[in-house]
Structure formats: structure tokens, C-alpha cells
Amino acid sequence: MPPKVLLFNPKSCNVKARIPNSILSIAASIDGKYDYIIVDGNLEEDPLNKICSYLSKGDVGYFGSTVMPGPQMQQAIPFSKKIKELYPHVSIIWGGYFASNHSTVILKSGFVDAIVYGPGDKTFPAWLDALENKTPLNNIKNLVFREGDKIIKTPKDELYDQDTLPPLPYDKLNLFYPLYKYLGRTFLGSKTIAYHSSIGCPFTCSFCAVVPIYGARWKAKSAANVYKDIKYLKENYGGSAIEFHDNNFFVSEKRTVEFCKLMLNENIDWWAFGRIDTMDRFKDESLALLRKSGCRMIFFGAETGSDDVLKKMSKGGTQTGEVIKSFAKRMKKFDIIPEYSFVLGLPAETPEKVMEQIDKEISFIYEIKEINPDTEIIIYIYSPVPTEGSEMFDEVLQSGFKFPEKLEDWLNPEWKNFDLHKNPLTPWLTAEMVNKIRNFETVINGYYPTVSDVKLSSFQRKFMHTLSSWRYRNRIFNFPYEIKVLQKYWLRYRQPEIEGFENTV
Numbered sequence: 192m193p194p195k196v197l198l199f200n201p202k203s204c205n206v207k208a209r210i211p212n213s214i215l216s217i218a219a220s221i222d223g224k225y226d227y228i229i230v231d232g233n234l235e236e237d238p239l240n241k242i243c244s245y246l247s248k249g250d251v252g253y254f255g256s257t258v259m260p261g262p263q264m265q266q267a268i269p270f271s272k273k274i275k276e277l278y279p280h281v282s283i284i285w286g287g288y289f290a291s292n293h294s295t296v297i298l299k300s301g302f303v304d305a306i307v308y309g310p311g312d313k314t315f316p317a318w319l320d321a322l323e324n325k326t327p328l329n330n331i332k333n334l335v336f337r338e339g340d341k342i343i344k345t346p347k348d349e350l351y352d353q354d355t356l357p358p359l360p361y362d363k364l365n366l367f368y369p370l371y372k373y374l375g376r377t378f379l380g381s382k383t384i385a386y387h388s389s390i391g392c393p394f395t396c397s398f399c400a401v402v403p404i405y406g407a408r409w410k411a412k413s414a415a416n417v418y419k420d421i422k423y424l425k426e427n428y429g430g431s432a433i434e435f436h437d438n439n440f441f442v443s444e445k446r447t448v449e450f451c452k453l454m455l456n457e458n459i460d461w462w463a464f465g466r467i468d469t470m471d472r473f474k475d476e477s478l479a480l481l482r483k484s485g486c487r488m489i490f491f492g493a494e495t496g497s498d499d500v501l502k503k504m505s506k507g508g509t510q511t512g513e514v515i516k517s518f519a520k521r522m523k524k525f526d527i528i529p530e531y532s533f534v535l536g537l538p539a540e541t542p543e544k545v546m547e548q549i550d551k552e553i554s555f556i557y558e559i560k561e562i563n564p565d566t567e568i569i570i571y572i573y574s575p576v577p578t579e580g581s582e583m584f585d586e587v588l589q590s591g592f593k594f595p596e597k598l599e600d601w602l603n604p605e606w607k608n609f610d611l612h613k614n615p616l617t618p619w620l621t622a623e624m625v626n627k628i629r630n631f632e633t634v635i636n637g638y639y640p641t642v643s644d645v646k647l648s649s650f651q652r653k654f655m656h657t658l659s660s661w662r663y664r665n666r667i668f669n670f671p672y673e674i675k676v677l678q679k680y681w682l683r684y685r686q687p688e689i690e691g692f693e694n695t696v
């Protein structure tokens with residue numbers, strides 16, 4: 192019997208957990224071949240203790256953790272270090288977006304043995320087999336590992352046909368954590384499924400973490416297979432709404448339409464990420480079908496109203512300020528809420544230009560709200576992602592910006608905030624600029640409270656709206672403490688961009 196594998200999903204949110212698709216797809220890749228245990232940091236009071244209780248039995252030989260930027264590192268880093276200290280025979284592997292984009296600093300820490308960069312569906316079982324059979328790792332694609340003092344990165348593999356991958360072992364997950372705990376109430380429905388139906392993205396936006404990993408590639412499950420899984424979760428676990436977690440769900444209009452047709456009688460509301468220009472090319476009848484099939488809201492990276500900045504961001508496609516506006520209007524006709532995210536605080540030649548650009552974005556957001564007041568606005572402060580060679584990243588490096596040189600430095604509060612796109616440590620942004628962005632965000636969130644927060648009563652919404660109206664109308668953003676206090680202590684206002692939708696079980 193080969194040793195067991197422990198798969199860990201570090202805590203990622205303070206509200207209720209979602210189906211841990213990263214770990215689950217890795218579990219699927221070894222299901223039936225290796226015995227595995229799942230520990231979910233979102234559902235454990237003391238996950239390290241739980242992990243150690245398994246490891247102390249002596250039959251676990253492998254520890255795999257998924258790591259996205261932000262809070263997950265707060266457990267992944269100290270836990271992996273501790274495990275290496277206490278159980279040096281256990282081989283440790285990380286995967287996920289942070290691991291993929293920062294493999295060198297992670298491996299240099301000495302307590303992580305290997306990284307899967309990109310999809311792990313074939314790499315992970317191949318790595319286990321190689322260690323079990325003592326065969327070389329060099330032939331395994333998508334892998335980074337240490338060999339003596341050297342760090343070896345093997346070539347990228349092709350993207351796999353998603354329909355040929357093994358099904359996610361939902362029933363097995365249910366043995367470790369009852370699945371109903373993952374199906375929380377959101378504004379979409381009482382039991383919301385988190386589902387991932389495609390990988391990668393065909394675009395190459397220079398600020399996006401998907402690009403260095405997937406390099407403009409995208410592969411999706413067929414509509415029929417997605418529907419089959421949704422039906423399974425509906426019939427066996429009562430799933431009644433869906434959050435699609437794909438980077439870009441709507442790449443294919445054909446697949447979208449096929450999926451919508453299958454969903455017509457399911458009475459399931461759903462939400463997903465898309466691109467404005469891609470969906471603006473959808474036929475009217477496809478958009479109408481989307482709404483009929485239950486699509487309530489779509490998240491779009493609007494990014495900026497400036498065509499020059501869109502170009503600098505290599506947003507690609509045909510997105511322009513005008514398209515962003517006209518599409519907001521079009522969505523209104525089909526009763527689908529566009530959730531537009533904007534990135535403020537990009538580098539520019541002079542501080543005046545950085546500030547000027549921030550002011551322009553704020554004005555653009557006002558315009559969008561006038562065109563379609565239902566548009567949800569999400570604001571990020573630009574945090575660089577190392578898409579080497581991109582015009583924007585070169586500019587970032589020239590400004591003196593540097594990522595931490597030691598893995599544990601990512602645990603410092605300022606780097607945690609960097610990941611959350613809240614406090615970006617970027618040399619070109621002054622405190623005045625950051626405050627302006629944050630205060631504007633507070634005011635607009637007060638004036639237009641998000642519909643995705645199911646805990647807000649209509650009285651609370653109205654109160655917050657009225658309280659914020661003089662600031663919003665007169666564009667006075669400084670020191671909006673009265674709104675902040677209300678958001679924090681009274682309404683416990685949440686930011687969907689950081690925690691996902693309000694989710695209560």
C-alpha cells in the first residue's frame with residue numbers, strides 16, 4: 192500500500208465555505224489510485240491540529256496544499272513549515288495561482304518540495320508515481336522542483352480535454368465534510384453550488400495572473416457535462432443556485448446557448464465571469480435566453496474607461512470606453528445585472544497623471560451608474576502580477592517595485608493587503624491617492640449597497656443610501672466615517688470582490 196495523501200484547502204474566507212474545487216479536482220486525479228484525506232481550513236477550528244492528528248498516525252507520505260494569493264498563505268506557509276519540521280519524511284507540494292506564479296521564492300524556503308504550475312490533473316499523479324517508483328521528475332510537465340541547489344522548471348503541458356478528466360469526487364468530500372456545509376445561501380438561491388466549467392482564458396491582459404499560467408489558452412467542459420454535474424448536485428444535495436468560478440465562462444456563445452437551453456426548466460439562478468466585448472457580440476436572442484435560463488448577474492472586468500489605458504493593459508479584443516457604456520445599457524434591456532470591476536491607481540509618468548487618471552475613472556463610473564444604476568461596481572487598486580515582458584510590468588519594475596524575496600515576508604500585513612488589492616505598496620501611489628480611491632469606494636458602496644448582500648434589509652439599504660446621498664451627489668469623498676461605521680459595525684457590509692457573495696448556511 193502506498194502512503195496516503197493529505198490534501199489541504201487553507202482558509203480563504205470568513206463567511207461560509209464554498210466547494211473547494213481546486214483540491215477536489217486534485218483528489219479526482221488520484222481517486223482510486225491513492226488513498227487520500229481532505230482537510231478544509233474553511234471548516235476547521237484548528238486545521239493544523241487536525242492535519243497533525245492525521246500525520247501522527249504515520250501512514251501519510253504526501254501533503255498537498257492549494258494556495259491562492261491572500262489569506263490562504265496565512266495557513267499554507269506556517270503549516271507547511273511546521274509539517275516539514277515535525278514530519279520531514281512527508282513530501283510537500285503546492286499548487287494553485289500563488290504557487291504557480293511565485294514558484295522560485297516558495298521553493299527557496301526549503302520547506303516545500305515541489306510546485307505544480309498550472310493544471311495538476313496529470314502532473315500530481317505523475318509526481319506521486321515518480322516518488323513512489325523512484326523515477327526522475329524531469330519528464331513530468333507543469334512541475335517545478337529542487338535538485339540540489341538548482342530549481343528545475345519542466346515545460347508546460349497542453350491543456351487537457353476537460354470532458355476526459357475524472358468526475359469530481361463529491362461523495363467522497365461529503366464523507367469528510369457534509370456537502371450541505373458548502374452550499375450556502377446567496378442572493379442567487381438557498382443552496383449555492385460553486386462550479387468551475389473551463390480553464391484558462393484566450394486573452395492576454397497584462398495585469399492578469401491567468402496569463403502567465405495559461406498563455407491565452409482555454410478549454411471547457413461541454414454544456415452537457417456541466418449540466419450533468421449540476422443535476423447531480425441538485426438531485427443529491429439540493430443545490431439550487433450556481434456561482435461559476437471560470438475565469439471566462441462565456442468564451443463560446445454556442446456552449447453558452449446549449450447550456451442555457453438545458454437549464455431552462457431547472458429553476459436555478461446563476462452567476463459567472465465574462466468579457467464585455469465577447470458578450471456584446473452575442474445575439475439578442477442568446478442574451479434573452481441567458482436570462483430565461485436563470486443568469487441573474489455577470490461579473491465583467493471593465494477595468495477602465497480610458498481606451499489608452501485599456502491598450503496599455505493589453506486588454507485585447509474590442510473593449511473600449513464606449514463599448515463598456517453601451518453594453519451596460521444593453522444588459523438593462525435583458526434584465527441581467529452587469530457587475531463591473533475597475534482597476535484604479537495604475538502607474539503613469541508623473542504623480543499628477545496618476546491622480547488625473549483616478550479622477551477620470553471616478554467620473555466614468557458616475558456615467559455608468561447613470562446609464563444603468565443597477566450596475567454593480569467593484570473597485571480594485573492595481574497590484575502588479577509578473578506577466579514578464581508586458582509593457583505595464585516593465586513600467587512597474589522601473590518604478591522600483593519588488594516582490595518579497597522571502598516566502599515568509601508574504602505573511603506581513605502589508606503584503607496580505609497587497610494581495611487583496613487594497614494596499615498595493617506600489618511606489619507610484621501616494622497615501623492621498625489610495626485614500627481617494629478607498630473613500631470613493633466607501634461612498635459609492637453606501638449610495639448603492641450591493642444586491643449580493645442578502646443580510647441587508649430594505650430599510651438598511653435605504654438608510655445607507657440616504658446617508659450617503661449628499662456625498663455622492665456632491666462628490667465629497669473625504670473622511671466618510673459615518674458610512675464606514677455603519678458598514679462595519681451596523682451592517683457588517685461585505686465586499687463581494689474579496690469574500691465572494693454573502694453566503695450563509
Ligand code: B12
Nearest residue numbers: 203212213255256257261286287288310311400438611691
Ligand atoms: C473561488 C475563488 C475564490 C474564493 C475562494 C473560495 C474557496 N475556495 O473557499 C474567494 C471568493 C474567497 C476568493 C477570494 C480571493 N481571490 Co480568488 N478565486 C477563486 C476562483 C474564482 C476559483 C478557484 C477555483 O476553485 N478554481 C478551480 C480549480 C479547479 O482551478 P485551480 O485552482 O487553478 O486548480 C488547478 C491548478 O491550479 C492546480 N492546483 C490547484 N491547487 C492545487 C493543489 C495541489 C496540491 C496541486 C498538486 C495542484 C493544484 O490543479 C488544479 C486542477 O488542474 C479563482 C479563479 C479561477 N478560475 O480559478 C480566483 C483567483 C484564484 N482568486 C484570485 C484573487 C486575487 C483572490 C483575492 C485575493 C481577491 C481580490 N481581492 O482580488 C481573494 C482573497 C483570497 C482569499 N480570501 O483567500 C485570483 C488570483 C490572482 C493571482 N494574482 O494569482 C484568481 C485567479 C482570480 C483572478 N483571475 O484574478 N477567491
Ligand code: SF4
Nearest residue numbers: 392394395396399438
Ligand atoms: S479576459 Fe479576464 S481572465 Fe482573461 S486574461 Fe483578461 S483579465 Fe484575465
